[in-house]
Amino acid sequence: MLGSAHSHQIISTLYTNHYAWLQSWLRKKLGTSHEAADLAQDTFLRLINKDRELQSLREPKAYLTTVAHGLLVNHWRRQAIEHAYLEALSALPEPMAQSPEEKTLILEILEQIATLLDGLSIRTQQIFLLSQLDGLTYPQIAKEMGLTVNVVQKAMTKAMTHCYEVLYA
Amino acid sequence: MANNIKPTTTKQAIHWFVRSVSGTMSDQEQEERDQWLDANPEHAQAWQRMQGISSQLQPSEASQSPLIRSTLVSSANMQRRRLLKGLAWTSSLLTSGWIAKDQPFVLRHIADFSTSTGEQHEVTLADGTHIIMDTNTMLNIAFNDQQRHIKLISGQIMIATAKDPAMRPLIVSTEDGSLKPVGTRFSVRRDESDKVTRLIVTAGAVEMRPAKNPNTVVTVYAGQQSYFDSMHVAAISSAHEVDTAWTKGMLSAERMRLSDFLNELARYRTGWLHCSPEAADILVTGTYPLHARDATDHILNALQETLPIKLNFRTRYWITVGKA
Known part of the structure; x- marks a missing residue:
């Protein structure tokens, strides 16, 4: 040593x-x-x-x-x-x-998610969260954000690739 | 964690996951996915990881999800803004609509280094490369085993390269393309407004390579300048000392049209600076310090004293320059 x-x-x-x-x-x-x-x-x-x-x-x-x-x-x-x-x-x-404990806990979770998504564009983050957090379908996300379904799917692929690299690479 | 999954498997797993949560998957697709899952234990393992990623985001209570989402999106915005501008939070950040004012390209980045309006800053990188950042500049640095990469997102930088002990090439890139210096000192500028990358070389030489026309490589030598967009490279012309005066904290002009000069000045100033058409062609010559307190106010006053012009203040942040 x-x-x-x-x-x-x-x-x-x-x-x-x-x-x-x-x-x-x-x-x-x-x-x-x-x-x-x-x-x-x-x-x-x-x-x-x-x-x-x-x-x-x-x-x-x-x-x-x-x-x-x-x-x-x-x-x-x-x-x-x-x-x-x-x-x-x-x-x-x-x-x-x-309660203060609940607040601390949720802030920790939020920070963890923010760290995971850091580096993705805000639009990609939003798409990813709408899908994974709110459980919206791609057509619903596309409608909400004024995008095509194709763009939504590409953003999802990008986000999953990013998260995979952060967590497992 | 230690056992590695093949990159091709990961790619397939991501594809199937992205399809599975789409809400538009056909029965046939589902069958194909299940066959893929059964085909190889590694597939199932990769699939587990996809579920792992997804579970990171599951809120404990469904009712919290809009709250979490809006917090994350606006904090990402704020953080980016914080890094870009060096400003404290303002409540206006959270009002809807402001995002549209920002360039989408900018939105994609949280810059590694940035200066706010009117600020200049010097950085020395791990390899000894020295960068002077001009007002309103954002850049990202990515050094790895193969290369040293400096990405200028917007603004202006002067780079003095250092010899890398590991011999990795240095690449400077913008949205328009890339620059490869050969032992050198040069400035690169990219404004959101004019959509070209401007290069001035003060020592050594730099190769310009437009992003969408990579077979075009043009070398610019010391004392020369040029500019390019993602397709074309402009003719090379000789560089003027006034154009790099900013690296010494000066704004310098030699028989420059007032409207052009005010455009330059506006880069260091928060707010709106407008030149009336009658005053636009008045010529400005002079060198003005940028680092003093309220420097741009002093420069405007100095102009008013020496030129036949008049400053009209609508507010402190809204100035029109007219003929006296």
């Missing part, structure tokens, strides 16, 4: 040299400093068990920004989902009673 001891050394050097600017880079993106500190910590946590990448690290700044960027995207996704969910809730004609 020579590798991981060495990695540990690399991570602690990276931390000493780069933590400060990474945090300020994140602060600029996020606008708040406590979230920036959290994400900067998470960025370094992600480096653990990345022995191979750390051994051949040439551009530590670029590497750290790439990792941090990925975390930022997740963070924004989570924020967007929570915000959209609250908006959708408040737009309901009948208020829905929900």
Whole structure:
């Protein structure tokens, strides 16, 4: 396990040299400093068990920004989902009673689905959700979205291929 | 998870799944699907995975599905918007109809890197390639074992390439086609409005290849510029320093028509900037800093002081420039 001891050394050097600017880079993106500190910590946590990448690290700044960027995207996704969910809730004609646990659970499910569908176009996502969530037939989806059945079927193929790659490839 | 299913089987399974949930499957098709399922244990295993994907989406309560769907779609929109513009959420995002204003091509992407209106940003990629992003620019980066790919979705970038230790070629692409640099520095611009890709090479050389006419390859050398759409490549002409002044945070013009200059300025400015026909042909020469606070306001005021023009403010975001 020579590798991981060495990695540990690399991570602690990276931390000493780069933590400060990474945090300020994140602060600029996020606008708040406590979230920036959290994400900067998470960025370094992600480096653990990345022995191979750390051994051949040439551009530590670029590497750290790439990792941090990925975390930022997740963070924004989570924020967007929570915000959209609250908006959708408040737009309901009948208020829905929900315990904090239920809310946490549904936000987790939503995030999981959003992660799964990330990278697909919004139209494809919508088609896929209408089919799999609402159980609409292709002609019904086509009618609702003003598309041809053929386009709907192609989008479904694309979405399934995408999900398969995310989950199993 | 470890046992791999053949890609052809996966493809067939996806086909049968997509048909099975269509609501338009004929009896004969169903029979064919069942035969396929029985034909090979691997088929059944692939089918299980399709069900697995589908079950990820099943809500615990059916009544929640519209809520989940609208949350997911609007959060995907918001997130994209967040990444594109760097703006905080606004409630208007959720009102229907705004999507139509956006380019469908843009909708397909959540860009890896982006700048908002008026913003410029520099990025150094893992291989050392340096990119300066101009206002309102979106790009995606995909590096793999075979190549380094930079996709310019819209906007303008200046690229200084680095030599890759792994010797992977660098490809820059736009909707119109691809660019292959040979040890170089060059700028690429693609505006949603004019539907062409503009190339200016300041060092080295770059090959242009239109997407729908891949046999056409035209090389542009240092000091030259050209542009292309997905079919055709325009004639090569010499490049002007003013066209790359933006990389130094400057907007520069040399005897440029006012209407053209205002079009350039509008790229850095939120809102609507209109030039009246009488003022359109007035010539502008000058170099203006873009990085100052309220830079575009200062530039407009400077123009008003030096040229026979008058700014008419309908609102702060709606300005008409007329003859004085």
